Amino acid sequence: MNKIAIIGFGGAGFCAAEEARRRDPKAVIDVYSDTDLGPYNPMLTTYYVKGAIPYDAMFPYGSLEEIREKLNLNIYTNRPVTGLDPANRTLRFADGSQAGYDNILISTGASAVAPPIPGMDLPGVLKMRTVKDAQELKQRLDSGAVKSGLVIGSSWVGIKVVEDLAVRDIPCTLIDGAPWMFYVAAFEESARRIQADLQHKGVSLSFNQMLERIEREDDGRLTAVTKSGDRFTADLIAVCIGVRTNTAFLKDSGVAMNRGVVVDKTMATNYPGVYAAGDCCEALDIQSGTHRNIGVWFNAQKQGRVAGANMTGGRMEFDANVLVNLAHYLDYDFISIGDVSACGPEDAVYEYEDARYYIRGVRNGGGVKCLNVIGSAESNGLLKNIFIKSIESPAAGIDIRSVCYLKDKGFPDSFIDFLGGKSVD
Numbered sequence: 001m002n003k004i005a006i007i008g009f010g011g012a013g014f015c016a017a018e019e020a021r022r023r024d025p026k027a028v029i030d031v032y033s034d035t036d037l038g039p040y041n042p043m044l045t046t047y048y049v050k051g052a053i054p055y056d057a058m059f060p061y062g063s064l065e066e067i068r069e070k071l072n073l074n075i076y077t078n079r080p081v082t083g084l085d086p087a088n089r090t091l092r093f094a095d096g097s098q099a100g101y102d103n104i105l106i107s108t109g110a111s112a113v114a115p116p117i118p119g120m121d122l123p124g125v126l127k128m129r130t131v132k133d134a135q136e137l138k139q140r141l142d143s144g145a146v147k148s149g150l151v152i153g154s155s156w157v158g159i160k161v162v163e164d165l166a167v168r169d170i171p172c173t174l175i176d177g178a179p180w181m182f183y184v185a186a187f188e189e190s191a192r193r194i195q196a197d198l199q200h201k202g203v204s205l206s207f208n209q210m211l212e213r214i215e216r217e218d219d220g221r222l223t224a225v226t227k228s229g230d231r232f233t234a235d236l237i238a239v240c241i242g243v244r245t246n247t248a249f250l251k252d253s254g255v256a257m258n259r260g261v262v263v264d265k266t267m268a269t270n271y272p273g274v275y276a277a278g279d280c281c282e283a284l285d286i287q288s289g290t291h292r293n294i295g296v297w298f299n300a301q302k303q304g305r306v307a308g309a310n311m312t313g314g315r316m317e318f319d320a321n322v323l324v325n326l327a328h329y330l331d332y333d334f335i336s337i338g339d340v341s342a343c344g345p346e347d348a349v350y351e352y353e354d355a356r357y358y359i360r361g362v363r364n365g366g367g368v369k370c371l372n373v374i375g376s377a378e379s380n381g382l383l384k385n386i387f388i389k390s391i392e393s394p395a396a397g398i399d400i401r402s403v404c405y406l407k408d409k410g411f412p413d414s415f416i417d418f419l420g421g422k423s424v425d
């Protein structure tokens with residue numbers, strides 16, 4: 001009988017368990033979680049803070065009890081795994097006890113980064129990742145005591161916290177160490193438009209601001225001091241400067257790692273029977289041909305399913321790993337697909353703007369390299385698929401259904417041509 005262990009029960013861990021159970025009704029599936037919560041979707045936490053969804057909606061797969069029963073899992077809560085010995089197929093816990101497995105999935109996700117600076121532990125300085133983080137932020141905002149907010153990090157998470165403040169009419173400042181918004185995903189031209197929109201909506205912005213320390217003022221407010229000496233004072237500070245993979249427990253395990261656990265297309269690591277999926281792993285980025293940690297919900301779920309299938313003797317591959325992000329906030333949508341840093345002066349640039357869209361894309365002989373689209377959240381999936389196809393076969397046009405969809409959404413013929421297709425009337 002196949003004994004499967006799953007470490008970490010988020011989107012990746014749940015999908016792996018579901019797929020493994022679907023394929024092997026007899027497998028023993030042991031789930032080890034460091035919380036007592038059911039698997040939740042971290043991207044919904046800011047919607048909960050905003051009041052757009054109730055608490056339970058953060059848990060898209062149901063309660064832990066429902067999942068346990070439906071999938072016949074042994075779920076061990078508040079049981080963090082502290083070590084892995086892949087040669088002997090055992091994992092370790094803090095109390096010194098061990099457990100065995102035949103196949104194991106590492107799906108421990110990532111944690112919000114807390115920079116090692118003075119003041120990070122002051123009350124009112126928050127991070128944003130977990131349900132607990134969301135509860136604390138919501139409780140502070142609901143109390144009415146927060147009259148101003150400072151968000152550090154113009155990241156995909158940071159912008160959602162800005163939205164949480166803005167919808168409550170709480171004056172908000174967003175600062176970042178980079179020269180412009182969404183620096184790792186946005187062309188400067190796109191960022192200028194995004195920034196203008198935010199400023200129009202009352203958000204103050206400041207860039208090239210590297211955080212140095214956080215101080216408490218005599219009146220209880222908090223001040224972020226940056227390396228340039230500028231001071232930003234607010235009642236609440238949210239630090240949203242990125243994530244770090246939860247992989248410290250794998251130190252000395254021999255499992256190959258860069259920033260995350262290195263996996264192949266089957267989500268297998270360098271050890272037989274050891275798989276990784278979701279935010280903790282680095283899968284092959286089909287654009288750069290290197291391993292890359294691309295922490296998005298789609299990847300976590302799909303990679304979990306692939307691992308779940310392969311842990312039960314199936315054969316599935318994950319081959320859609322490209323940089324992609326969708327920011328949807330304050331009635332504004334920004335899609336970025338591909339690697340903005342890979343674009344250079346030798347590439348062909350496409351730019352288009354009308355009342356509905358701003359589009360900036362870059363391509364060369366190898367296909368589309370990066371796309372920024374402002375104004376169309378619903379086209380994210382289609383554009384990602386077109387992007388992937390353009391990498392796989394740069395000369396191929398886009399299929400007629402996609403062309404029709406894009407035309408129906410009001411995209412110009414010139415954009416369809418840029419993507420490689422022939423527009424139709």
Ligand SMILES: Cc1cc2nc3c(=O)[nH]c(=O)nc-3n(C[C@H](O)[C@H](O)[C@H](O)COP(=O)(O)OP(=O)(O)OC[C@H]3O[C@@H](n4cnc5c(N)ncnc54)[C@H](O)[C@@H]3O)c2cc1C
Pocket residue numbers: 007008009010011012013032033034035040041042043044045046079080081082107108109110128129130156157160246249277278279280295296297298300326327
């Ligand atoms: C505010 C916010 C907004 C986001 N917005 C988007 C978005 O718009 N679009 C998008 O695609 N993605 C978004 N994401 C990212 C997306 O939520 C993640 O990519 C995805 O949830 C990762 O799932 P996961 O299962 O890999 O990790 P996680 O959800 O982090 O789950 C990992 C689990 O493992 C547990 N764990 C860790 N270490 C151990 C251990 N040693 N032993 C046992 N258990 C352990 C953790 O506590 C956690 O429960 C957002 C994330 C946040 C926080």
